[in-house]
Amino acid sequence: MKDVAQHAGVSTATVSRVLNGHAAPTPETRERVLAAIEELGYRPNALARSLRTTSTQTLGLVISDLLNPFFAEIARAVEDEARSHGYCVVIGNADESAEQEATYVRTLLDRRVDGLLLCPATDDPELVREVSAGGVPLVLLDRTVRGATCPVVRADGSEALTALARRLVGAGHTRVGVIAGPPDTSTGRERSDVFIGALGGAAQVVHGDFRQESGSQAAAKLIDDGATALVAMDNLMGLGALGEIRARGLQIPHDIALAVFDDQPWFPLLDPPITVIAQPTVEMGRAAARSLLALIDGRQPDDVRLTAKLVLRGSCGEAEL
Template identity: 60%
Template sequence: MAGVKDVARRAGVSVATVSRVLNDSARVTAETRARVLAAVAELGYRPNAVARSLRTDTTRTIGLVIGDILNPFFTELARAVEDEARGAGYSVVIGNADERADRQDHYVRTLLEQRVDGLLLCPTAEVTPLVRDVVRDGGPLAFLDRTLPGLDVPTVRADGTAAIGALVAHLAALGHRRIAFVSGPALLSTGRERTAAFTAALRACGLPARPEYVQAGDFQAASGRAGAARLLDLPEPPEAIFAGDNLMALGALDEIRARGLAIPGDVALASYDDVPWFTHLDPPITAIGQPVQELGRRAVRALLDRIDGRPVEPVVLDARLVVRRSCGEPAEQGSDETEGRLPR
């Protein structure tokens, strides 16, 4: 495997110059930078932080790269990871990918260069060369919440299939027949899984899966509002809207209220991901809650097992339906919510 000295020899520069180019220093001319990068490409050189095992040096730190720090789900997940890691004597360094592959890779590279002992990654949709290299090099790595196709990496995630089925059955029991979904991006494993579960749940309840009732979003509030607007503009608008995450539910809520519509009188609303502020709305929002604390705990344990060289099996936890009043009748006499149970 080529080293930094090989790159320096090929480019006709010093090792220090190669280091400055790889660290994007301004103290290098454009011609020299181009020559060094050409040598890197020709030799297939990868910086030692990527090529070497993450376990060469022990720092008692783990890295966590999450999808979107503004999403309450990821914020709570990061807190759960930090709490569990601290209890095991580790510190956590967090990077926010903002759902972008380039930012994800920036933080992965930075964390590796800082010699973290292991890495937890909530991957973006794209299998980047850097992530593929990290997997190939066999350093302690685990995926959290999401998977990537073709990569054999231990993953800790929640399965919402049964909970989505329970939600659609709940909506059907309340008399809703036109049920729509604002989905997450199809490139993300969570987006694909939730859309497939929603379609299967409609079939199980004998309801039609109308293509116009599935609007693509991107797990951001603006796409939730835009998706809800398209649904409500249909000649036959849905009676219920299910948003694929909490931020898109917020966007859908904004659109419904902007039109002067009542929840659930004019349109029912439900969300994947439960967040604390759902209980403070009027009416409180029916949601599918993920076991966020347990996801964080299990992810840290899985990563520490990998750091110690122990075998790690995939972890799949169940999400649950939390019935509140945003879809119709109260969840339960005298109560704002019923976890995992349908109203009698």
């Protein structure tokens, strides 16, 4: 910057003013400064700027699992929305581990992100408290924690789950195997609670960990126990369940019905196509980013609850096949 100033025959203050679009400098001075910048290929040091202004124009996003397409889509949406407001997004991948999540959150805070978007790995409110105590704007995404005191953006699958349960019961299923998420996550509990409630007793539950392998194992156990329908509460566990079904040579929906929470582009391409509960991922990501930006702006956004939709495709023996 000093070089630029010298080159243009002005002080660094003037260069800074030109850079930040202040009213002061003469068009002529501005011209000279811009020329010098161009000539020297000068690029301002974002670190120094941030140190001085205490604003990094950066959002932190800590997600549970980058390999889960659901979170990848969310990340993508967050990033789009943030960029359109001049913010950058730093993504941290917690890998469904609370420790790694905490590590990432601290790293991001140390780097002074202007706000944090978190998909909590567990519903323990401790980390959330720590962030809030630091005074950093925080929004929870997809999952919540016990007694959350910050805005939450998530999808509501109650209606869809209830409709699905009714459908399965109506089709005569009396043993529905539920592959649920971990009981210490809000989505892990809530989805299966609602669903089991709607089934009215015809359910058996196995908890997985939102990963493919656990889906296979849960499916194996549930099939052994005589389940005639399987519902996976997340796309990766759904993938695992599907693998187990294929491995056993079972026919969908004749031998066993299957439905999955979360849609994926390839689900419609299976034979039969898989019935799913589709979450509005893009809207969730965008809404979360908007809420966080509002918070940073000093406003107090409301919680956002978007509805997930049941998409019937045939894997549960629907008429609409």
